[in-house]
Amino acid sequence: NAGVTQTPKFQVLKTGQSMTLQCAQDMNHEYMSWYRQDPGMGLRLIHYSVGAGITDQGEVPNGYNVSRSTTEDFPLRLLSAAPSQTSVYFCASSQTILHYGYTFGSGTRLTVV
Amino acid sequence: AQSVTQLGSHVSVSEGALVLLRCNYSSSVPPYLFWYVQYPNQGLQLLLKYTSAATLVKGINGFEAEFKKSETSFHLTKPSAHMSDAAEYFCAVSEGNQGGKLIFGQGTELSVKP
Numbered sequence A: 001n002a003g004v005t006q007t008p009k010f011q012v013l014k015t016g017q018s019m020t021l022q023c024a025q026d027m028n029h030e031y032m033s034w035y036r037q038d039p040g041m042g043l044r045l046i047h048y049s050v051g052a053g054i055t056d057q058g059e060v061p062n063g064y065n066v067s068r069s070t071t072e073d074f075p076l077r078l079l080s081a082a083p084s085q086t087s088v089y090f091c092a093s094s095q096t097i098l099h100y101g102y103t104f105g106s107g108t109r110l111t112v113v
Numbered sequence B: 001a002q003s004v005t006q007l008g009s010h011v012s013v014s015e016g017a018l019v020l021l022r023c024n025y026s027s028s029v030p031p032y033l034f035w036y037v038q039y040p041n042q043g044l045q046l047l048l049k050y051t052s053a054a055t056l057v058k059g060i061n062g063f064e065a066e067f068k069k070s071e072t073s074f075h076l077t078k079p080s081a082h083m084s085d086a087a088e089y090f091c092a093v094s095e096g097n098q099g100g101k102l103i104f105g106q107g108t109e110l111s112v113k114p
Helices: none
Strands: A004-007 A009-011 A019-025 A031-038 A042-051 A054-057 A064-068 A077-079 A087-094 A108-112 B004-008 B010-014 B019-026 B034-040 B044-050 B057-060 B064-068 B073-078 B087-094 B102-104 B106-113
Touching: A004 A087, A009 A019, A019 A031, A019 A087, A042 A064, A042 B087, A042 B102, B004 B087, B004 B102, B010 B019, B019 B034, B019 B087, B019 B106, B034 B064, B034 B073, B044 B057, B044 B064, B044 B073, B073 B087
Parallel strands: A009 A108, B010 B106
Antiparallel strands: A004 A019, A019 A077, A031 A042, A031 A087, A042 A054, A064 A077, A087 A108, B004 B019, B019 B073, B034 B044, B034 B087, B057 B064, B064 B073, B087 B102, B087 B106
């Protein structure tokens, strides 16, 4: 199994550009989440999903959109990139939180100039 | 809403000394609690979890944590630090099985001196 796969690993965007960070898992997990990691701030939850067709906002959702059309995929869209969105983004998935915790991808390092 | 506070953004210990990383949580329902470790330029790896069974939880690499409801704490310990333990450690809380939302603390960077 590949686990949680994030693409791309690195990306540089210009202010105002849009892009989609991809996340796919092959473990048939129901729960998926997106986090951003910034120095001194830990991981902050952007959006999460408890199953196909169901998403909800996390702690810092502004400027980001998500959709969950399949169990496997949970893309994160930046509509108009801003320098404040420079961060490392992690996608994670879990069958349930109860027993397994979340499995994390290796991250996408995004720089907005 | 649930939240987590990790006391101390940086902790430094000598090799062989006790490791103690502090975590306090807030939750309106019985929580599930987790510790994750992140080595440089890597993703997060689950160290251990509390899911309402035994209050003393043992994890990988010799780490353990004790859930103390009266103190709303879930501190991480290891009796003897090793150089390879140097990493960033994150405590996280979810409100049981309510909706898949997992909230992290700010993280504690552990340094181990030879």
